[in-house]
Amino acid sequence: MRARVFLTALFCSVMQAQVAAAPFEIDFVETDDLLLIYQDPFQTYLVPHMSKSFHNSVEFQRYLFNWTPHEKTTVILTDFSDYGNAGASVSPRNAVSVYIAPSNRTLETLPGNERTFMIMNHEMTHVATMDVANSHDLKWRRFFGGKPRQTDRHPESILYNYLATPRLSAPRWYQEGSAVFVETWMSGGVGRAQGAYDEMVFRSMVRDDAHFYSNLGIVAEGSSIDFQGTVNAYLYGTRFMSYLAYEYSPEQLVEWLKRDEDSERYYASQFSKVFGLPLEEAWDQWIGFEHEFQRSNLTAIREHELTATRSLASGALGSISRSFVDEEDGVMIGAFRYPGVVAHIGIMSLADGSIEHVTDIKGPKVYPVTSPAYDPASKTLFYTDDNHAYRDLMAVDVQTGKKRMLIKDARIGDLAFNEADGSVWGLRHLNGYVSLVRIPPP
Numbered sequence: 001m002r003a004r005v006f007l008t009a010l011f012c013s014v015m016q017a018q019v020a021a022a023p024f025e026i027d028f029v030e031t032d033d034l035l036l037i038y039q040d041p042f043q044t045y046l047v048p049h050m051s052k053s054f055h056n057s058v059e060f061q062r063y064l065f066n067w068t069p070h071e072k073t074t075v076i077l078t079d080f081s082d083y084g085n086a087g088a089s090v091s092p093r094n095a096v097s098v099y100i101a102p103s104n105r106t107l108e109t110l111p112g113n114e115r116t117f118m119i120m121n122h123e124m125t126h127v128a129t130m131d132v133a134n135s136h137d138l139k140w141r142r143f144f145g146g147k148p149r150q151t152d153r154h155p156e157s158i159l160y161n162y163l164a165t166p167r168l169s170a171p172r173w174y175q176e177g178s179a180v181f182v183e184t185w186m187s188g189g190v191g192r193a194q195g196a197y198d199e200m201v202f203r204s205m206v207r208d209d210a211h212f213y214s215n216l217g218i219v220a221e222g223s224s225i226d227f228q229g230t231v232n233a234y235l236y237g238t239r240f241m242s243y244l245a246y247e248y249s250p251e252q253l254v255e256w257l258k259r260d261e262d263s264e265r266y267y268a269s270q271f272s273k274v275f276g277l278p279l280e281e282a283w284d285q286w287i288g289f290e291h292e293f294q295r296s297n298l299t300a301i302r303e304h305e306l307t308a309t310r311s312l313a314s315g316a317l318g319s320i321s322r323s324f325v326d327e328e329d330g331v332m333i334g335a336f337r338y339p340g341v342v343a344h345i346g347i348m349s350l351a352d353g354s355i356e357h358v359t360d361i362k363g364p365k366v367y368p369v370t371s372p373a374y375d376p377a378s379k380t381l382f383y384t385d386d387n388h389a390y391r392d393l394m395a396v397d398v399q400t401g402k403k404r405m406l407i408k409d410a411r412i413g414d415l416a417f418n419e420a421d422g423s424v425w426g427l428r429h430l431n432g433y434v435s436l437v438r439i440p441p442p
Contacts, residue, residue, distance in 0.1 A: 032178075033058050033069060038077040042431040046077060046100060046116070051271060053120040060121075060186060061128035066257050069094060070131055070141065080389050081336075082411050082429045086119045088126035091147045091165050100432040106368040109231075111195040113187050121186045124181040130168045132259040140164045170267040171219045172230065177237020178257050181210045181245070193238050203234055206294035215240075215283045227318035227338050231366060232299070242285040248275060301359045313353035317368050324374035325350070333381055333398055335361055337368035343369055345381060345396055359396050359403050373415035373424060382406075382415055382424055393424075393439070412437060 027040040029047055034054055037285075038047060054075060061067050073094040083172035084103040089098045103115045133141070140163040141147055148160040162169045184191030192198055205212065213222040213236065222232045245253045256274045264270040271279045318338025325332050330350050337343035343364035347356040361370050362385040371391070373382040378397050384391040386409075393410040412426040422441040427434050 033072050035072055035074045043077045043100065046432060049116050053116050057124040058235045059238045061124050064254060065132050066260065067128045067129050067132045073127055079431055081389055083415065086123050088123040090127055090131040091149045091161055091168060093128050093142060101429045102434055108195060108196050109367060111191055113190050118183060118187065122179045122183040126175060126324055129178055129257050130165060132167060134259050134261045137164060137166060162329050166265040167267060170231040173218055173237030174267055176234045177241040180234055180238040182243040193242050198235055198238060202239060202290055203294045203297060204293050207298055212287045215279060225339055228366065240283065240286050243289060247431040280308065289353060291382050312348065312350060319369050321369040326376060333374060335383065337364050337369045345383060347398060358398050358401050363389060371415050372411035373417040375417050382417065384413055
């Protein structure tokens with residue numbers, strides 16, 4: 001009961017910043033496996049579907065991983081971001097926080113599937129694979145009175161956490177790769193494990209003879225200097241898990257992720273026990289397999305005539321937003337995001353590929369960077385700031401660099417400019433709904 005009161009109080013305190021809008025109440029639904037906390041009336045419509053998706057996923061995780069939840073899972077629905085997301089934790093308690101906004105599907109990085117179904121399958125795989133325990137782990141949980149959470153203020157807590165929840169002490173590629181693999185499995189093959197974007201990434205890497213990170217390198221350098229950042233954990237982890245299921249079997253993959261009585265505590269030791277070789281060796285074998293697989297695909301592609309192209313820039317530019325060509329000035333206007341440079345609105349010369357910095361972007365997204373629209377008559381680019389929170393609608397004169405905020409926390413994106421009347425159209429995200437809106441000048 002105290003945990004419930006604490007969570008509710010915490011949720012209420014965080015929500016105080018939003019109270020200036022319409023009034024609401026914090027309500028909850030409780031079952032044997034779930035404590036679902038939500039805003040009434042704004043999120044009430046989601047409760048039946050969210051609860052059903054949760055319980056369907058839990059039943060599958062119980063069966064797949066031979067998992068008995070240590071306690072019921074607390075799920076908190078929030079609307080703190082204009083794009084859907086979620087996070088899971090099992091220490092000190094099983095908990096999932098859900099951003100209920102629509103998912104960002106730019107470049108098909110998140111293949112189409114109903115978002116509540118997908119989120120629950122993904123996050124509950126996290127909870128199951130981290131919370132799963134055998135009798136040895138349960139003894140430590142009884143000794144500690146629960147599952148101690150690790151903190152850098154008390155380094156010894158890392159050991160306590162490892163003893164109580166050993167599979168929480170694993171790299172992010174392990175956590176995300178397993179969750180994406182099972183999420184795709186549970187949706188009948190529709191998901192990132194068989195998505196077009198992931199396939200494109202590794203095929204392009206083989207074509208360009210790009211560096212493949214090791215299983216340790218992806219945790220360090222691959223998540224810090226690469227323009228995709230922590231997304232690499234999803235890409236590499238999912239691809240490696242898929243390789244193991246293909247080369248060996250899905251049953252062996254699941255055996256690695258489970259925590260049976262005779263399993264090894266450390267994830268890498270358990271890998272060697274299940275697959276009969278060190279994790280590092282299997283990782284190298286996967287990289288070799290990936291090169292051979294993608295070379296055969298590239299050979300098949302090259303049997304057909306390709307559309308002629310011309311490089312506009314001398315090097316890779318990371319992420320580029322939807323862009324607009326100004327034929328009069330011979331430039332392309334858009335947003336750019338790549339390592340070592342603050343994400344910005346820029347003007348790229350179509351003649352030599354040079355980029356002129358116009359203005360910085362606050363809170364860029366990983367792939368779309370921002371949501372732009374262009375008025376060629378006034379040379380004004382409309383775009384969004386704070387893309388990881390509540391988006392602000394901005395406008396900048398690309399000739400002078402002078403920018404202004406049109407609407408703070410507008411929560412509007414997917415912009416389009418109507419040259420007929422000077423209005424800006426867009427999609428607004430609020431309480432999990434999407435609305436088509438029109439913003440007249442000025």
